[in-house]
Amino acid sequence: DQQVKQNSPSLSVQEGRISILNCDYTNSMFDYFLWYKKYPAEGPTFLISISSIKDKNEDGRFTVFLNKSAKHLSLHIVPSQPGDSAVYFCAARSTRSWGKLQFGAGTQVVVTP
Amino acid sequence: DVKVTQSSRYLVKRTGEKVFLECVQDMDHENMFWYRQDPGLGLRLIYFSYDVKMKEKGDIPEGYSVSREKKERFSLILESASTNQTSMYLCASSVIRVGTEEAFFGQGTRLTVV
Numbered sequence: 451d452q453q454v455k456q457n458s459p460s461l462s463v464q465e466g467r468i469s470i471l472n473c474d475y476t477n478s479m480f481d482y483f484l485w486y487k488k489y490p491a492e493g494p495t496f497l498i499s500i501s502s503i504k505d506k507n508e509d510g511r512f513t514v515f516l517n518k519s520a521k522h523l524s525l526h527i528v529p530s531q532p533g534d535s536a537v538y539f540c541a542a543r544s545t546r547s548w549g550k551l552q553f554g555a556g557t558q559v560v561v562t563p
Numbered sequence: 564d565v566k567v568t569q570s571s572r573y574l575v576k577r578t579g580e581k582v583f584l585e586c587v588q589d590m591d592h593e594n595m596f597w598y599r600q601d602p603g604l605g606l607r608l609i610y611f612s613y614d615v616k617m618k619e620k621g622d623i624p625e626g627y628s629v630s631r632e633k634k635e636r637f638s639l640i641l642e643s644a645s646t647n648q649t650s651m652y653l654c655a656s657s658v659i660r661v662g663t664e665e666a667f668f669g670q671g672t673r674l675t676v677v
Contacts, residue, residue: 452605459603484665493567493653493668494606539605549594549613549657550621551666553606 453477456554469527473540480542488537569669582641586654595637600651644676
């Protein structure tokens with residue numbers, strides 16, 4: 451029973467345009483959400499996070515939006531660059547769970563010239 | 564820089580072998596985790612540990628065990644490797660602190676069981 455869902459396995463976007471990645475969750479106890487980026491043959495690297503008390507967090511080209519009532523978050527990348535081509539994982543945790551992260555299935559982003 | 568190091572990048576083992584995957588972190592983190600990554604399934608938690616000698620089952624612990632004798636080291640053990648354990652294995656560590664919530668991952672071990 452996947453508690454974090456990324457329903458789009460892949461996304462293709464042109465360089466310079468906006469990439470929007472979506473993530474839905476079912477567990478209302480989640481209070482922290484993270485996005486990780488992963489290149490092939492490497493471990494995931496942390497990208498950006500958001501606490502459940504906020505609805506937006508921005509870091510450079512990356513912005514994460516949280517809609518708690520809809521149990522939905524999204525990651526916006528503006529502008530998209532070729533180096534952004536990677537798999538992006540949405541993750542969530544609750545304070546009561548010893549920091550365990552629940553991950554979505556990932557979205558493969560391809561940025562084309 | 565936080566560093567999480569996994570002992571092998573690639574491993575090939577035979578069915579029925581006992582397999583050890585080692586992970587070391589250098590940031591004095593309390594929490595350590597083992598995940599496996601499979602296409603279409605994302606990262607799934609196998610086991611985690613929140614202190615030395617403490618361990619908790621994750622979502623898919625069957626066929627695995629773990630050992631944490633020292634704070635910096637967390638080992639994943641495949642008791643009798645099977646082909647359905649062919650996967651990418653990822654170790655991670657983290658500390659629970661207000662405002663510092665991310666887990667740091669190792670580079671991964673690609674295990675093939677033949």
